[in-house]
Amino acid sequence: MKKIGFLLMIVCLGWLVLGYSFAALAQKEVVIWHFGGLPAEHKWVDECIKTFNADHPGIKVVRIEKSWMTKSEELISAWQMKTMPDLISRDTVCIPDMVEMGMLAPLSDLFPQDIAAMKDRWLPECWNLGAYKDKVYGILTYMDMAPMLFYNRKMFAETGILLPTTWDELIEAAKKLTTKEHYGIIMPATLGLNDLEIFIGIAYANGGRFLNTEGDEVVFNGPGFVDALQLYVDLFRKYKVAPPGTVEIDYMKTIELFLRERTAMGLGMSWVPVAAQNIGVLPGFEYKMAPFPMNPKISGRYPAASAIMDGTTTYMMISTSKVKKEAWEFIKWVTRPESMQMWAGVRIQGRVATTGDGFETPAFAETYPDLVKQYKKGIALKGAISMPSFPGFTEMVKIFGHGFQSALLGEATPQDALDAVQEECQEILEEM
Amino acid sequence: MASLAYGKKFAIPKKIIIALVALFIVVMTLSPFLWLFITSFKHYSEVFDVPPSLIPKTPTLDVYKGVFTGEQLGRHDPWPLFFLNSLIIAGGAALLCTIIASFAGYGFARFTRLPGVSVLLLLILVSQMFPGPSLLIPVYSTMRKLSLDNSRLGLLILYTAFALPFTTWMSVGTFRNIPVDLEDAAKIDGCSRLQAFLRIVLPISKLGMATTALFAFLISWSEYPFGLILLKTQSKHTVAVGLGAYLREFDVFWNEMAAATVMMSLPLVIIFLFVQKFFVRGLTEGALSG
Amino acid sequence: MSGFFYILPPVIIIVIFIIVPIIYAVDLSLLSVHLIKPTVKFVGGYNYLKVLKSKTFHQIFLNSMRWISLGTLGTILIGLGLGLFLNLEFKLNSLVRGIIFIPWIMPEVCVAFAWRWMLNSEMGVVNEVLMKLHLVPAYVPWLAEKGMVLYVCLFVAMWRIYPFIALMILATLHAIPKELYEAGQIDGTNFWQKFIFLTIPQLRYALVIGGLLTTIWLMNSFTTVFIMTEGGPLHYSEILPVLIYKTAFQSYRLSRAAAISLINFVILLIFSLIYLQAFRKHWRVT
Incomplete structure (x- = not known):
């Protein structure tokens, strides 16, 4: 009996080890470079990542903070060295330049159904900030005016x-x-x-x-x-x-x-x-x-x-990413309706909301009463235009x-x- | 005041002048360091006081705690790791540089009749001019071709290359000053040239080598642009690159940056207070021996 | 021939990491590499022509020349004064010597950061202290005044270099044999005569090397200017290394940046040849 018990234990252990290593193999890492932002925002994004990782055992999101002042040189050198992350968050003004360099993945081509479903939640003026030549490259969290x-x-x-x-x-x-x-x-x-x-x-x-x-x-x-x-x-x-x-x-x-x-x-x-x-x-x-x-x-x-x-914290996907599906899951997670409320005044004060969910939070109404009034009348952001952005x-x-x-x-x-x-x-x- | 009685009549004003000049020099030299030191004890909101407060109103040690544990205001910079990286890279570069420069210095001082030696020495002297930002892009492409990008080893070798011209030249000076007779005596005792060099000549030139090492170390320690461009993974960053990351959009956390600077430089400052005497002597024997 | 075993390692390393990149830069400067545009053509001297014709380049070139000449002269003079001063015997001398080396030990990034912040016209501590001491009537915009900003940056760059030069001078002074001065004393020479006829000739070699190192360091002092002003306002504090960096990483024009780099190399080469000429007896081995 002793022998059988021993054998059983070994088999169990082996199974466990194998199982864990498979799980580890199956777990995919998504790296985000986060340019700029404030401590409150970093804390909030870290929380999002934590809940996301807990909710998606097969994916592990890692956030790396990067300096705002050196963003273009960091990205250019990483692009040349092929050490790009999977996702970045930065401003929308750079989208044309980055698309022409081939750095960004066209989200509307890769995930057409999701994009079509998401689109209506954003105010059209805001949604278009993440687009270039009729393709969507970035999903906005908030914007600055x-x-x-x-x-x-x-x-x-x-x-x-x-x-x-x-x-x-x-x-x-x-x-x-x-x-x-x-x-x-x-x-x-x-x-x-x-x-x-x-x-x-x-x-x-x-x-x-x-x-x-x-x-x-x-x-x-x-x-x-x-x-x-x-x-x-x-x-x-x-x-x-x-x-x-x-x-x-x-x-x-x-x-x-x-x-x-x-x-x-x-x-x-x-x-x-x-x-x-x-x-x-x-x-x-x-x-x-x-x-x-x-x-x-x-x-x-x-x-x-x-x-x-200008959408200053916009999520974009890098064209060379090998885990595009997983990365996309995370973008969807940080821009869910619940998350968008957080971006718009609940956790982050003072930025301008980009979605209807954001405009409806009381915290946002307190900071920007005029904008919310216009929104209720259906003329929000009327006459507002995008920061010039072209190659x-x-x-x-x-x-x-x-x-x-x-x-x-x-x-x-x-x-x-x-x-x-x-x-x-x-x-x-x-x-x- | 006791010195008043002993000194000559003009000795007192001279002393005071010396003291004043010394004080002026120290203040001029230390002011940024002092300011960072003061700031590192301030709370974040006090940092922005206008006019700036010269003494922290409510001094705090929290900032240092944050830097030490990697839990700063909205950042997670592993400073102890950065420090270690810098130590490895600068220390490694210093070591490698000293070894190569010593051999080369000896070679240039002794093998004067080899063909092309003066041309090679000239090449080394001239190349001293170039390791600067102008080389940024080409070096970066070269490193990529050698697969040495995003690697601490790569940076170590690069810094060695940057420090080599001056240090080689310094050690040429050092070895020229060592009489050949010593080696000849050793050779009579049956040593090969290499043995004579390692056993007799190197020990005498200890001081010159230490100076070489210190020079290479300091040059590598504070280099910023190449580190920024070549190291892409945060866990590989050096102290200088980590500090550069404080150039930010919304909030320069001056107090944190100050604390990090103080903590990262203090070990070096203390060491240097002790070794400066040898450094001065080493310079005399090496680069300056005309 | 075994001598090459000693000599070749640094030569190889320098060739790989310094000479090959320079050759690569020559190649790059003849092409039209622009990160936004996919096509690369051979354009010959176009990039050089474009750079040499631009007015901005002329201004920045002049800034660089002012930067090097005034900076080298100033650093040498300050270093000389400080070296002579530290050669006096007084209490705490070695402490002062240790302290003046701190600027050289602190990473250049921090030095530039700290000075930028201290020199800020509205929030800087420098203005605050000067006002308290009644040395200035109003806040001085150190880094926003077009006639001043280059020299303020230069001051900071020099501030980091002069300790090294001072220690070099000090080291040489220590090596001057005492007998030399004693002989002078007997002849009844005064301090200045002694200084000019005895000390300076002894220091000549150290001064030349110090000058060479200062020139190199100043010509390459990119970090200080970049962090303090990014070359602004306008181009008033911009020097060639900053222009190279901006052209490459902010305008994405790698080839043009390479062309400016090579122009910078030529300038450096001229300077190094002057210096090499000045102490040719030290590099001519035979």
Whole structure:
């Protein structure tokens, strides 16, 4: 009997070992590179991964955090070295560039049924941010909108100034709000993409466009952009209501200085609440966000955009992934209706929702009452358009930034500065 | 104050001048380090105070705890592992570099009549100029062809290559200073050239070799761009690459970065306080022996 | 012939990891590799022509030249002063010597980060301290003033290098035989005469090597500028390594970046030949 018992034990053990090793073999690893984002978001994604892994014993998702500032060089070198992950999450602006390099997998071709079923949950404007040439490459979680004006309520109440709604009023308000203790306004103006996006948002609202409608001509030297740039230049150089170091102050420094009461107004995207949540505010500090004032006479040739949008944490699949099905399961998991509510205000404050589920959360209504009102009327995001994105944009926007800064530094008038860089960009566009 | 009575009349002002200059130098040199040190004890929200507070209001050690355990604000950087990686890569490069440079230095100092020796030495001297960001793309393609990308060994060899020109040249200087008679005496005793080199010459040039090693180590320790491009897996990252990851979208966690910097540099700083004397002497014997 | 056993290993490593990549760069610079475009053509000197004609390149080239010449001169002078100072005998001398080496030990990334933050016009501690000491009337935009930013970055780059140069000088000073000075004393020479006629000639070799190393390090000091300003505002603090990096990784133009790299190599080669000429007796073996 002893012998049989022993044998049985061995067989059982062997079975167990075999079973485990098969399970391990069957378990597929999905690697995500997560570019940017805030601690609260990382925590939330990690939770999603945990529940997903528990729910899918055959799949193991691993998240690696990557620096936002070095995203393009990291991806390019990984692409060349063939060490790409399976999924990435980053901004939608880069989609055309990445598609042309062959990096992204067309989700609408690979999973047509799922995509068709999912599509209606998103607002169409948002859904299209993840598409390029009629194919879907990215699924959005939230998005950021520009331009927004955030203002210190206490300072406004003390001076009795009303919220500016036109450019002239903005200049007047900024002049009155400039004191020894604080500046009137800060516009972020480094060469960073985010800062330029904010400015491009203002120019789009003034009827300017980066490219013409056909997409074959660079037109940012038109009056829409030039007048918007003149506004920046006036605030900075003529009225001196912005800090002398404006060209080194980026979007993040703008918010930090605003939250520490060094400026009465600040210009940015929709992420002020996120930053406030992250670094904390002083006691008694109260702020509000408002749409950026308009030019009373829209000077650009194109329709005025109410806002421009960029899906900054969008999930995309890498074309070389060997576990596309499993990776897709995870994308579906982080963008389920329940998850989308979390992205929109429940766990992550201040980002703009992209789906109906997101728009219906109370937390979102609290931060963006106006947007929700429009949504209920069925005109949400009306007039909002996507950040320009086409192959070569990353390179062109840097060159555009040089024109932008040279006007701010007083090297040339806004018109001359933009004319000079338009030529360079046009050449690149024709080369693409 | 006792020195007042003993010194000559002009000795006192001179002392004070020296003290002031020394203080100025120390402050200038240490200011960023000091600032990082102060910041590493601040809470995250205090980091953004305008104007910045010169002394932490409510000092905390939490940041250090986070860096130590790999549980930072929204990140999981295994700093002890990064430190180990850096130690392996920089230490390995230093070792390899010292061995190769010592042999080569000896060779260039002794075998002066071989054909093409001066051309080779010239090549080494000139190549000293190039290991910089201009080589980033070509080196990266070369490493890929050799399958040395995304590998700690690859980076180790690369850093060795970068440090070799200067260190070879340093050791040429060291060995030229060692009289040939010593080896000749050894050869009479029946040693081969290699034995004479290993047993007699190397021990005398210990100091020069240590300097070589230290130089290679420090160069490799702080190199950033090649590490960033060549190491793709987080578990292989070096300290410099890990610190570079603090360049971020929304939140530079200055206090955490400061704590990480302090913790990662402190061991080296302490070591260097002790070895600088030898380093100076080693330099005298090696690169500077004209 | 067994001598080659000693000499060849570094030569082989240097050829594989430095010379081969340079040849590869030459090849790359003659093609039209652009990461977004799939087709690659042979374009000959087009990339060079394009670079040499661009106004931006001229400005950045001038920045680089200012950077190297002023930086090398400044580092050598500071290093010389500091080396002479540390050669004096005073208490805690060895502690000071240890401390000044800290900049060289700290990873360049941290140094650049820390300085960028300290020099920020609105939130930086430098402005705050200077204001408290009443040395400046208002916050100074160190990194946003077009006439200043290059030199501020250069200061930081030098700050990291000068300790090494100072220690080299110090090491040489230690090696000067005492008798030399004693002989001078008898002749009744004063301090300056002693310095110029006795000390400087002894230091010549160290100064040349120090100059060479400083030039190399400054020419390649990419990390400092990239982290502190990314070359901005506009191109006012941009130097060639930063341009190469941006062209390759932000504009995806690998071939053009290779062409700029090679132009950079040529500049470096000219500098190294000047230096080699300066101490040719040390590399000529025979």
